[in-house]
Amino acid sequence: MSITIDDHRAALIGRILLAASQEEVKLFSDEAIQSLEQHKVNGHIIARFIDKMIADLEQFSPMNKNPEQWSNIKMARVYFKQVKRKSALAVADVK
Numbered sequence: 427m428s429i430t431i432d433d434h435r436a437a438l439i440g441r442i443l444l445a446a447s448q449e450e451v452k453l454f455s456d457e458a459i460q461s462l463e464q465h466k467v468n469g470h471i472i473a474r475f476i477d478k479m480i481a482d483l484e485q486f487s488p489m490n491k492n493p494e495q496w497s498n499i500k501m502a503r504v505y506f507k508q509v510k511r512k513s514a515l516a517v518a519d520v521k
Contacts, residue, residue: 431467431475434458439482443491448501455479455505473513480506 441454462472483503488496 431462431471434462435475435479435482438479442483442498442502443495445498448497451498451501452505455502455509459509473510476506476510476513480510 438454438458442451445451445454459472459476462475467475480503483499483506486496486499491499
């Protein structure tokens with residue numbers, strides 16, 4: 427059975443929620459993106475993965491999570507937005 431991109435995203439969200447530190451959040455996020463790149467996933471699909479991660483993370487409510495989980499969620503949102511911005515700048519530089 428192969429893993430879908432949605433499965434990959436769900437697993438990453440689980441890891442983010444269980445991360446012991448903000449550094450782990452960044453590490454898990456970087457590993458997920460690098461895994462997609464190593465499997466030669468198209469750049470547009472990676473960009474969509476990042477967009478969906480941001481959207482998924484924005485759906486969480488602080489009322490439903492403990493303080494550490496909420497901190498991890500906020501960190502992941504900021505980090506994925508930074509990655510998205512850097513990607514957009516890299517594409518703009520190529521043009």
